[in-house]
Amino acid sequence: MSLPTLRFIVCLLAILGPTVAWGASYDLVIRGGRVLDPETALDKPLNVGITAGRIARISAEPLTGARTIDARGLVVAPGFIDLHQHGQDDVSGVLKAFDGVTSGLEMEIGVPDVKEFLAQKSGHSLINFGTTASHSAARAAAFGQPLAPTEIIPPSGRSTNDPATPAQLAQMQTRLQQELDAGALGIGMGIQYVPGATRDEVIQIFRVAASRHVPVFTHVRSAGKKEPGSSIEAVEEVIGAAAVTGASLQIVHINSSCLSDAPECLAMVAGARARGLDVTTEAYPYIAGMTEINSALFDQGWQEKFGISYDALMLPDTGERLTKERFDELHASPKVNPVVLFINRQEVVDADIADPLVSIASDGELGHPRDAGTFCKILARYVRELRTVTLLDAIRKMSLMPAQRLEKATVSARRKGRMQEGADADIVIFDPAAVTDRATYEHPKEHSTGMQFVLVNGVPVIAKGALVPGVLPGSAIVSGAPR
Numbered sequence: 001m002s003l004p005t006l007r008f009i010v011c012l013l014a015i016l017g018p019t020v021a022w023g024a025s026y027d028l029v030i031r032g033g034r035v036l037d038p039e040t041a042l043d044k045p046l047n048v049g050i051t052a053g054r055i056a057r058i059s060a061e062p063l064t065g066a067r068t069i070d071a072r073g074l075v076v077a078p079g080f081i082d083l084h085q086h087g088q089d090d091v092s093g094v095l096k097a098f099d100g101v102t103s104g105l106e107m108e109i110g111v112p113d114v115k116e117f118l119a120q121k122s123g124h125s126l127i128n129f130g131t132t133a134s135h136s137a138a139r140a141a142a143f144g145q146p147l148a149p150t151e152i153i154p155p156s157g158r159s160t161n162d163p164a165t166p167a168q169l170a171q172m173q174t175r176l177q178q179e180l181d182a183g184a185l186g187i188g189m190g191i192q193y194v195p196g197a198t199r200d201e202v203i204q205i206f207r208v209a210a211s212r213h214v215p216v217f218t219h220v221r222s223a224g225k226k227e228p229g230s231s232i233e234a235v236e237e238v239i240g241a242a243a244v245t246g247a248s249l250q251i252v253h254i255n256s257s258c259l260s261d262a263p264e265c266l267a268m269v270a271g272a273r274a275r276g277l278d279v280t281t282e283a284y285p286y287i288a289g290m291t292e293i294n295s296a297l298f299d300q301g302w303q304e305k306f307g308i309s310y311d312a313l314m315l316p317d318t319g320e321r322l323t324k325e326r327f328d329e330l331h332a333s334p335k336v337n338p339v340v341l342f343i344n345r346q347e348v349v350d351a352d353i354a355d356p357l358v359s360i361a362s363d364g365e366l367g368h369p370r371d372a373g374t375f376c377k378i379l380a381r382y383v384r385e386l387r388t389v390t391l392l393d394a395i396r397k398m399s400l401m402p403a404q405r406l407e408k409a410t411v412s413a414r415r416k417g418r419m420q421e422g423a424d425a426d427i428v429i430f431d432p433a434a435v436t437d438r439a440t441y442e443h444p445k446e447h448s449t450g451m452q453f454v455l456v457n458g459v460p461v462i463a464k465g466a467l468v469p470g471v472l473p474g475s476a477i478v479s480g481a482p483r
């Protein structure tokens with residue numbers, strides 16, 4: 001090729017720009033949707049070109065692709081990231097996809113064996129996944145009562161209720177280091193489920209997280225107004241541990257951990273942040289919680305503590321409300337039985353969701369409507385009906401804020417929660433006037449509707465409102481360098 005010809009081609013390229021130069025064709029083009037990016041506050045109709053699982057181009061110019069989605073009249077936003085998803089089963093995966101969740105991570109408590117979890121899910125998951133290292137599981141192992149691979153919350157017993165010896169504490173710390181090496185994104189601490197953990201133990205575990213520059217996710221020690229053991233005391237404990245160790249901290253489900261004291265708990269989070277601490281929090285939009293009935297949460301004194309009685313407890317599969325006799329039988333049983341607790345007030349939850357410090361996380365598992373409906377409920381109830389959250393803020397709470405929470409543990413999270421060139425193509429496309437949750441306490445597995453398309457790593461898992469069969473594009477989100 002002669003030099004003048006080469007110059008001519010270079011000039012032509014400069015004029016035409018990179019997308020048209022080679023008649024560029026993307027794997028997939030999303031045409032004409034209202035593109036929302038919570039980080040840059042972008043909100044306008046644009047075209048999106050996707051190649052090899054990433055957003056390659058966002059442009060007002062027409063783009064051509066092997067496949068095209070006509071998104072005119074629809075919102076195009078980053079897929080939702082649920083940092084608190086216990087149900088890692090296939091049914092939950094489908095429910096999450098219908099709800100717009102493209103990444104569902106077990107961060108509150110963590111799985112008992114990170115390596116095994118990642119190996120089992122790899123190539124078999126509809127949505128992206130990840131986990132923390134489990135303090136509860138490390139504790140159970142140190143007490144010689146290791147948890148089964150799918151067990152998250154330990155049954156009440158010696159390993160939950162006794163203080164650890166120095167040797168047991170050292171064993172826990174070693175185990176947590178190994179789990180972080182295996183790809184865990186932080187340390188999960190369900191302190192209320194292991195009441196035997198002393199204040200000192202909590203600080204020593206925070207030190208492990210601080211030394212590895214990963215966050216601690218915690219279900220705090222206690223809930224309620226009664227002292228000692230109030231929500232305020234429990235939140236004070238973990239903010240104190242973050243302050244003295246330097247660890248980053250996410251206080252999970254501030255709605256159910258703080259109940260009617262949530263405004264003060266949120267003020268404590270704001271105060272900690274104002275003084276330079278990296279403390280964040282999350283909530284789910286339901287008045288009822290759910291947990292295991294044989295856990296330490298229901299040890300002596302729970303009624304007085306939570307201000308509820310047996311009839312506030314419901315079995316999810318049958319709707320049966322409990323009596324004293326039935327409760328005693330189930331609490332003593334070694335069998336894991338989930339129970340729904342009606343414990344909060346609607347106006348408290350509504351105020352939590354609207355608070356700018358609060359990101360959205362479902363605490364999802366089968367049996368509770370939050371597994372299926374959390375994210376579309378935010379769009380239907382808070383954005384559309386109550387108008388207490390703007391659409392862009394809702395997207396921020398459900399995508400960018402959780403991505404930012406993960407960024408200290410993995411740089412790969414910088415490619416999530418954003419509609420930007422170079423970001424992972426985890427994308428939701430929906431009609432904001434129609435999208436809604438449908439799950440109820442009676443029918444907790446009713447999937448949300450209105451998500452027209454949901455893409456995970458560039459691959460549609462929901463298309464035209466229906467599940468796409470035979471695709472499993474979810475990949476692991478792990479600590480360290482991007483993979």
Ligand SMILES: [Zn+2]
Pocket residue numbers: 108219252253
């Ligand atoms: Zn919890």
